[in-house]
Amino acid sequence: MPNIRRLDPTASPLDYFGSELRRYRESAGLSQKELGDCIFCTGSLVGQIETAHKVPTREFAERADAALMTDGCFSRLVGLVLRSQLPTWFQAYAEMEGNASYISTYQCQLVYGLLQTPDYASALLRVDHPDKVEDMVAARMDRQRVLKKEQQPAVWVILDESVLLQRVGSRRVMREQLAHLLSFRDDPWVHIQVLPFDVGAHTGMMGSFTLLRFDSDPDIHYSESYDQGHMTANPEVIRERSVGYARLQGAALSPEDSASLIARVMEERYGDEPADDSCLA
Template structure:
């Protein structure tokens, strides 16, 4: 079992974070419990983070930097920590998301991770495996910080109407998730279109896919299988998927009509489940 005396800061970003947190705390002459009281967390949590047994959140890092006068060190480090905790096959995708100037995605069955709420993300991640669920949810939601950049990517989501009715996490979670989608209605950077059942046969029947566009690098198409991701810059694949996406966006409802459909789904399907 890892002990604080044996922590190797070179072992991983998580170990390095724990090492630096301990160094900063001891420099400030604070015990774990004292620091926890200042941050409004338990001393036990501080100890778990210092020993690389618990993943820090961005919120914890901001508070710790303020309390310890560390000039944003932990806030910067936490991004590396969270990226490193993603499945190895998905880390390249997170890098694509962070570098892209435009992300276009078609989702046939569920809300894309970049727009998921905590309740929805937790339910999807815990469908078959509930181990370390809090940490895994934190890691997934941390990807959404790309929208907090000074110049965030343009994000365009075309989602099947079916995803509005696939009840993931229960009625409360779904209502919260659909409310979250509606919160982007006036956001020029994040656009949500619904592909209605009435569209019939469409260009996305082969499955979900993402397009990542960059300022100078070639466009990347990304598709996903069970436990594996498949990015490619093959020009023929990019051309085909770009055409498919244009057709999907044309077949989908307008932004305004999509929002209205989301409202109806939320009220008709999930409204009665809440007080």
């Protein structure tokens, strides 16, 4: 008899998902291979998820719900599982971000997570987490579901011009990332501005920060260091950073001029892709 790893469902959302998947599958009288055939994956993948060695995708969860007739159990659980793959110190912010009605962020180094492409996120995360890239990218992409909610938040993003020039991944990755930013030009809920170099000294030079506004809860200011995030609802901080953000908006290019700059950088810096550039993706 094989030595089947039994999970402690209280250990983590991933362990709970795996134990529930096994319980529902066994109750249905299906082997791992048979369930895999039903949901268009391998039995090995089913086994890896049941033993918490693999993080399920949202698509996997939805197909498992349909095959095992679980009334949406796994579709509800998978969000918790994916969020648990985020750094522990970031999870509280991700939950608040998902509930915000208005998000305004200034980013001095990177494209904001809600606007990153999978390849850009992968190239970025591979630097420090080469063994967890796939799971962390899946978690980051799941955060972006907030932009598809029926009542999606208004999102205002100011990117330092250096964000467009700092190559993350290959030139193809950067071209696709900038094209993705341009895809929001006609989105009434997402506004992107670029803060150009020639602005000189400005109120965002202390670093990136985000302001979250809610319908019925206090505003939140968020910034982060290498190993932790910092959230506060201190009215003085909110007031000071709100004024600072308004000043950044006034100094930045308009959304229309920002789109023109993004398009120009995309063509001039990342347009002519060498044949061997794909190896850097």
